[in-house]
Amino acid sequence: MDTFFTSDTEQTRKLGEMLAKELCGGPARNASLASASSRSDAGGEVICLTGELGSGKTTFAQGVLRGLGVKGPWTSPTFLVVKHYKKEIPNPKSQIPNKSKISKSKIQNIYHIDCYRVKAQDILDLGWKEIIAGKNNIVIVEWAKRIRKIIPEKSIWVSFEHVNKNKRKIFIGNEVIGSGTGH
Ligand SMILES: Nc1ncnc2c1ncn2[C@@H]1O[C@H](COP(=O)(O)OP(=O)(O)OP(=O)(O)O)[C@@H](O)[C@H]1O
Ligand SMILES: [Mg+2]
Numbered sequence: 001m002d003t004f005f006t007s008d009t010e011q012t013r014k015l016g017e018m019l020a021k022e023l024c025g026g027p028a029r030n031a032s033l034a035s036a037s038s039r040s041d042a043g044g045e046v047i048c049l050t051g052e053l054g055s056g057k058t059t060f061a062q063g064v065l066r067g068l069g070v071k072g073p074w075t076s077p078t079f080l081v082v083k084h085y086k087k088e089i090p091n092p093k094s095q096i097p098n099k100s101k102i103s104k105s106k107i108q109n110i111y112h113i114d115c116y117r118v119k120a121q122d123i124l125d126l127g128w129k130e131i132i133a134g135k136n137n138i139v140i141v142e143w144a145k146r147i148r149k150i151i152p153e154k155s156i157w158v159s160f161e162h163v164n165k166n167k168r169k170i171f172i173g174n175e176v177i178g179s180g181t182g183h
Pocket of ligand 2: 058
């Protein structure tokens with residue numbers, strides 16, 4: 001578990017972008033992000049975002065999307081519940097072999113889910129089990145504690161706290177911070 005402080009929106013996006021880059025392999029720029037993102041082979045990667053209203057979850061998710069090479073605009077999925085971004089699979093002949101944990105070309109689906117208005121059963125009904133089982137999927141979940149009982153054990157947890165108007169304290173690790181299902 002490691003702690004970061006950001007003092008504006010762009011810094012929070014950058015942190016999300018760094019996590020995405022760790023997920024795609026690339027040089028380890030930050031040991032904590034690298035260890036939080038060391039994935040299991042069981043399925044896709046689940047990035048759980050928790051924290052009160054306006055604490056920066058969507059902003060961070062936008063950074064992750066940017067880092068994964070998804071073109072904007074990245075609007076919040078609050079009213080849609082789930083936004084699905086499909087990546088084009090590049091021609092394999094044009095790929096330079098690399099030792100990435102997940103080769104960039106392998107990430108085919110990125111799901112950005114907002115659980116603010118829904119319950120675990122609603123997310124299960126969306127095909128959650130298939131989504132998280134896909135090895136080439138990355139799932140970003142806002143208000144993840146609300147569906148904690150269906151989050152896979154080996155997930156990345158990112159928790160946001162307001163310090164003041166523009167400053168945020170952000171914890172990244174493999175465990176959920178705090179109890180309850182509030183955020
Ligand atoms: N350091 C910072 N990091 C992230 N956002 C910041 C920061 N400083 C100010 N902000 C502002 O705080 C707000 C964060 O909004 P954002 O939608 O990312 O939060 P959220 O946690 O997704 O909220 P919600 O719970 O409504 O989904 C934005 O208006 C953003 O500009
Ligand atoms: Mg949000």
